[in-house]
Amino acid sequence: MRPVAAAGSRIESLTAEPLDVAMKEPFEIAGGSTTRVRNVLVKVRLRGGAVGYGEGAPLSAFNHDTQAATLAALRRSAAKLVGEDCDRLRPLLARVEELLGPERGAARAALGMALADAWGRRHRLPLRLLFGGAQDQVRSDVTVTIVPARAARAAARRIVALGVDTIKIKIGRDVEEDEARVRAVASARRGLRLLLDANQGYGPRQALQLLRRLRRAGIAPALFEQPAAKDDWRGLSDVHRFGRVPVAADESVANRQDALRMAAKRCAQVVNVKLMKCGLLEAWDIALICRASGLGLMAGGMIETSLAMGCAAHLAAGIGGFDFIDLDTPLWLARDPMTGVRFGAGGCYELRKAKAGIGVRPGAPPRGAVASNDTE
Ligand SMILES: [Mg+2]
Structure with a gap:
């Protein structure tokens, strides 16, 4: 049986935006060079007021992932998660996996991290x-x-x-x-x-x-x-x-x-x-x-x-x-x-x-x- 959720643990809103950061120097690896960080920032707000943040870092030199694809995937999934119960964290993270699919690792990471952060802030517990x-x-x-x-x-x-x-x-x-x-x-x-x-x-x-x-x-x-x-x-x-x-x-x-x-x-x-x-x-x-x-x-x-x-x-x-x-x-x-x-x-x-x-x-x-x- 699903536990009855306290209203405060329900997801009220979920947003994703670019997180562009200038670099001090290029990061050069065998697969290519990165000169500008084009990550994404996810913000989750729960009805009880707790806010969680998550970051996605697509790295094309590593696995050809991109900021645009990450943002598009996150924005498609956001509406489907509003109203879900953040206290059921593991099943919720499993739902994030399923919604975003195996190709969207950075999007999954950003969203999962934001939900875990919101959970931790709501219960005043550090994630470790x-x-x-x-x-x-x-x-x-x-x-x-x-x-x-x-x-x-x-x-x-x-x-x-x-x-x-x-x-x-x-x-x-x-x-x-x-x-x-x-x-x-x-x-x-x-x-x-x-x-x-x-x-x-x-x-x-x-x-x-x-x-x-x-x-x-x-x-x-x-x-x-x-x-x-x-x-x-x-x-x-x-x-x-x-x-x-x-x-x-x-x-x-x-x-x-x-x-x-x-x-x-x-x-x-x-x-x-x-x-x-x-x-x-x-x-x-x-x-x-x-x-x-x-x-x-x-x-x-x-x-x-x-x-x-x-x-x-x-x-x-x-x-x-x-x-x-x-x-x-x-x-x-x-x-x-x-x-x-x-x-x-x-x-x-x-x-x-x-x-x-x-x-x-x-x-x-x-x-x-x-x-x-x-x-x-
Ligand atoms: Mg390595």
């Missing part, structure tokens, strides 16, 4: 408690994108100065240049934990070639993410076996079925969980499938503000046991348009500061809107 409350903070790495070695060394020094001890290095275009970039980063400080991410730019042959070169230079990466095309699971397995390095599946694991298959086949040792690949509920389930089957976990994202990154931090902290946290993209923005919990000293997201929901919201009311009186 919804996900299990395992930890109250996570520490992120910082990424060095595909830039020349000299710029990579300078970037690594800036990262070390932030107190961050894990650096993720984007590679996947040219083995020689990639080797030079990794060596330059490694030279910034002894003992740095280095993660490589080829974003499918390599096949296993080039990945193993790079690992051999790095080994000769005395460099052993702690993780090699997506060293082969997303469907080349044999390639992932070969890089682990012959390269003697833990491999992370990012593009290769985009839904529950992929996670279940990876749990059975063990071609990678770690899965990168991203809200934008599939939405909040499916990312949550993927993380639990991985935990239950002994696969390692990474929390990642596309190019997101503190809102979506904060939500991912709650998910990772709540479930606990994520060995890799990659939630640094607010650093790429000319100005983060959000206030609240953020990437802080040492790459730390202090989630104790979030009193309800994600604990992050837009810094200024959306254009033309009346200032809201919702609580953090």
